[in-house]
Every structure is written in structure tokens, then in C-alpha cells.
Amino acid sequence: MSTAAHLDAAALDAADPLAAHTAAFVPGGDLVAYLDGNSLGRPLATTADALRHLVEREWGDRLIRGWDELWLSRAEELGDRIGAACLGAAAGQTVVGDSTTVLIFKLIRASVAMRPGRTEIAILADEFPTDRFIVEKVAADHGLTVRWVTAPHDGGITPELAAEHVSERTAAALFSGVAYRSAWFADMQAVTGVVQSHGALTIWDCSHAVGSVPLELDAWGVDIAVGCSYKYLNGGPGAPAWAYVAARHQEQVINPIPGWLGARSPFSMTEGYEPAMGIRRLVSGTPPIVGMVPLAEMLTLIEQAGIDAIREKSIALTSYAIELVDELIPDAVVASPRDVARRGSHLTVDHPNAARAVQTLWGEGVIPDFRHPSGVRVGLSPLSTTFAEVERGVRALAGALA
Template sequence: MTDFAATKALFELPDGVIYLDGNSLGPLPQAAGKTVARMIEDEWGQMLITGWNKAGWMGLPTGLGDRIGRLIGAEPGSVVTGDTLSIKVYQAVASALELCPDRRVVLSDSGNFPSDLYMVDGLLRSLGSDYELRVVAPEDVAAHITEDVAVLMLTEVDYRTGRMHDMKSLTELAHAKGTVTVWDLAHSAGAIPVNLSGCNADFAVGCTYKYLNGGPGAPAFIYVAPRLTDRVRPALSGWLGHEAPFAFDLDYRPGNGIERMRVGTPPIIQMTALSAAMEIWDMVDMADVRAKSIELTELFITRVEATCPDLTLASPRDPAQRGSQVSFRFAEGYAAMQALIARGVIGDFRAPDIMRFGFTPLYIDAQDVENAVKILTDIMTNRLWDTPEYKTRQRVT
């Protein structure tokens, strides 16, 4: 049984702050600063370039990949970290397309994170005018998985509302039509139990700066099903994905297994911070996280709907259909969120009218929820959001 009081004590949480935005950027693990400082001083400082061998820097991408893999139901040796999520989306979709050379359609939905769509649109434009990115409503995805679709690319948990796709059933439908699947787990990894192996997923990608607490700019990860790894040609044929990078051959030969999906030099400082966060995740059972998450989100919805009638639930009411976040619609949602942040309750806003709150049991408990709702109720009841300072949009919302 996961001890959430113990995990909460392992995070740096500022006094007077209730942090409901770990679905956007996770808070700092207390050990991260010392761990990174030790790496900088003892490894980079004293070992210099020999740290790649002596400190095991070169093995961090796959070592961290396996630790993340435990949280997402991935087989050992099937996940590697590095680069950014956008790069990994491009890499996964490009490789998936090559597995279906006679098809030209990538299917996605309008609830997908826009960056994923941007990357695929750019990729398809480079491939030629006969390629198509087909975007449909989330509820219509199943009906549009047809035999001309090469790749189904979906974000499992909708970033705005928390609505969840059924990975297993949609993957089964896709495979029945000969379609390859790419799943974005940005709002799944560390938030809900994921079973990539059990769902027979083909590719998956995700980031580590949200629920996994790797810090701003923390590296992304990519999963390739072991049954496909040796068939996959990495379209981004990076130096570190080469079979023998230090042979310095002019011709590219893909590395063995998931190593071939490496691209650039691993960001060792960021990976060291992520490693400190994974020490906490190594203590956690995802089934416990999910049960506590549902408890917290149900409490939040019940309390908010009882005291804030101007807010309309945007997330699915059924907890089995949503991730670890709750979103409410409000026409002045941006201003209301700024008023909340000024009072120490940090969530975020997503256009056009979504107030978004993330719930991470590793450091959020029921008392935090009760206190947050009291502050939100005061702001809504007394229209404390209705001031010019809260309506001025900042660069990051």
C-alpha cells in the first residue's frame, strides 16, 4: 500500500500554496537539488568527459526508460528517454508510416494536443501532397478507423477536459484494419494505470515534466513494442541511435532494440533531476495512485458544484472516463484562475474558458482539496476575479 503521507514529505511545497497544476509542471522533489548538485560537482566537475563512462551517463536514457516503463505497462527494454515530446511524436509517426507504405492517412482527433497535430502536419507536408492528416471529433474516432488509415495517433487523456480514450478497444479496432497506433501519454504517465503491453500498443510517447516531476524541460520518452523494434527504421537517424556511434561510420545502421530510437546527446543534468523524481515513483503503486486520485477528484467536484454554481463541469462525470484532472468552464475563467493563484491555489487556464485542476496523490490530500474549494468559493461568490489586473493575459496561461 502506497504511503502518500510519506511521498508528500519528499516534495518541496511552498508554504501557503496548494498546488493543483502538477498536470502541467510537477513540483520539485526535495532530493533533486542535492542530486543535481552532486552530479555537477562530483561527476561533471571531477570526472569531466570521463563521466560518460565512469558515471554511467550513456546508460541513463534506457535505465530511466525502464523505470518509466514500469508505470506504463511496458516490457523491459522497450522505453528510452531523451529529446522532446514533439521530437518523439515526429519520430514515432514517421516510423509508423513506414510500416504501412501503401497508406497515406494519419487519423487523430480534435482533442489532441495541438503540438502533436502540428508535428504530424509538418511531417506529412514533407512527404507529399497525397498524405492526409484526418482530424475528427473524439467521439467519432472509432467510426473513422478505416482501411486507408496508416496511423492512429491519439492522446489518451485529453489535456483540456481529462476525457480518456479506451486504449485497448481502439487499438484492437485499429489492428483489425491494419492500422498502426501511436499513443501520447503526456497526461497518463504517473496519472493513471497504463498497460501498453496488455493493450498491444505499437508506439507510445510522453513527457516527464508533468506528473513524473522531472522539472521544466525534462526529457521525453518513446516506447516501441518489442515485436516491432527490429522492423522500425528511425526516421530521425541520430548519432546515438547508431549501432556503433563511436565507429564514426558515414553510413547509418540502426542500433539494437530500443537504442535505435535515441537521437541526440542525452541531457544529463535534466536526467539526473528526473532520476531523483523516479526514486519517489519507485515507491508507488499505480493502482493506489488511481484510487486516491478518484477519491480526490470526486471530492473536488462535489464541493465545487455545491458552492460555485457559475462553474460548469467540463470533465466527464464518470471517474472511470477521466484522468487525474478536473476542468470547469467559466466565461471569465482566466481572471478567476489568476485570482486563485494570487490566493495560493495554483491551477491553470486553457482557452477558451477552461479552468483546469490537476490532482496528484503523491503530494495532494483531502485537506488540500477542502482548503482549495473554500478559497475558490470565496472568489466566485464575491466576484473577486473581476478586476483589471486579473484579466490581463500573461504569456503563459
């Protein structure tokens, strides 16, 4: 009999040191179990008041004066908070702005320009679509070859795979810190070292990693990283993304979308563009101030809870979910790492009835998501998900798949 039979969700919740934080989130109406926090995190109850403060006070009272008094430095200030709380990044290396797609485009283009004469970009063949689309477009525009890396279905990039596909021809390699489908948590330090040993740059897409696993970008020698903020950072739909560029690279970065607020003297209105010093050179247009508000609220909660404690609960939640799946859905395949060191905060459960089951579950207030061709993705957001919710969700999934 599996361990799950002996585990009581109520007891696990009672022993959870982060349990009190679940009450900080908007309840969610008719929800029975929300298992999609790795796609869109739940809003904090304080977010509505914070947005009202922005509208009534920062914007309503101060109007245009808000830029000089509050907003011009907010993209960098919020970036520094993300760096300190989630990325292991010293100040001055992270900035918030644009979407993940736009930032990946900027960073791939900049990386290729920083490695002139090289002819290849490496990426997983099963990488998230946006990442693949951008790499293919940049490669086509610059006459480069895409070096496709094939990883196991339940895995992701490894140092060994990187060594097979990266060479002196490689300008840059774009990989995910936590794979969007399998939740494979890469050995980012080792992979970065392999890529750098060939003189290439590594760009890490940390969209499924930031806020759920501790990252040490400075200590690991990471070159560049990027990620969204609407998953475990709970910034809401369309929330602005963030970008990290190690200080040693910043003066070589050329922003392919130069805009006035990324210029050195934006209010001088001079004829020619001269990039700002440091990470601000990645800014193009006006920063999305309204969209930063929910993100700032969640960062406060992450700062209070601590990323290490968040990781411990993530491991406990995903381990409990795997045990329940093994017990209740024996004909399913867990297409995510069973090794906790290599697993992020979601699981993919493969089953032939996955698409139909997810459609059924949504109608019942149980919300996982479907990944083609046969995957049910179960996202467990440590600060908002309870063990009881996991049990309800997996039991409902077992019924729907049957």
C-alpha cells in the same frame, strides 16, 4: 445536500495511506494551493542533492570518463524504470531523450514509413496543439490527408469514434491516453484493437496519463507511446520525454533524425549510418543527462508508493473536488468525466469568468490553469496534493468565479 458537506479534509488526509509522501516535496513559498501538477509537477526535496552529486561527483570527478562508466546506458535504464513502474512495459521497449514534440515527430514519421501506400493520419480535432501541428506537418510533407475526429467536450477518443474514422487508408492514429483538456481516460486497449483491425498503427500520447493512471502497454497490445516527464513524473521544466515502441515493431522503425548515439557503433565513426539494435535506434544526439536527474528521483518515489495506490488517491482527490465544485459553484460545469473509470487526475471546470478568476487566484497563491475559452483546469497530483489543499483551492475558485 451534497456529500462534500459531510467530508472533512483533515479526516481524509489523516486516513490517506500516501499522506506521508507530501512532505517529500519542496514546500513552495507562498503557495496556498497548487492545482497545476498536471502541467508542472513540484520538485522533490532530494532533487537538489541529486543534482549536486551529478555536478560534483559524476561530472566533476569523473569528467569524460562518466560516459563510459555511467551515462551511455542511462537513457535506456531510465526508460526501463518508467516502463516497469508506470507503463506495464517489459525492459528494452522504452527510452528517455528529446522533447515530447521531437519524439512525436520521430514516431509519426516512422509510423507513416512503416505503412507505405496509405493516405491518412487520424487525430482528434481538439488534441493538444503540438500533436496537431506535427500531424499536419507530416501529412503536408508526405501528401497525406488528416482525418479529424470530433469528440464530446468532456470526452475523448472511444472505440466507436475510432471505428468511424479509421480505415484501410489510415497509416497511423495519434490519440491521448488521458485528454489534456477533459481528462478523459481512454479505453486504450479497445481503441488500439480497432485501429489495428484496419492494419494501422496507434501512437498514444500519454503525457497526462503516465504516473497518474496505471498503464498496461504490453498487455493492451499498444504499438507506440510517448509522453513528457515534467507532469506526474516531476522531472522539472524542459525535462526529457520518453518513447515506447513495442519490441515487435522496433526493427521496422526508421529514425528520421539519425544521430551518432543512435548508431550501432557510435564510436567507430564510420562513414554510413547503421541504426542500433532495439529501442536505442530512436536516440539521435547526446542524451540529456542533467535533465534525467530529477526524473530519476521521482521514479524512486513512484516505485515506493506503487502506481495502483497512486491511482486510488487520484480517484479520491478528483471525486472530492467534483463534490466541492457541485456544492460551492453550482453555476459551473464540470467538463470532465464523472465516471471514475474514464477520468484521469485533473478536472476542467467551465465558467464564463474562468480567465479572470485564474488571474486573480495566481495573485493569491492558488494555482490552477486556464484553458481557452472558459475552462479552469484543476490538476491533482496524488503524491504531492492533500485533501486540505483541494478544499482551499476550490473554495478560493468559488470566490474568484463569483
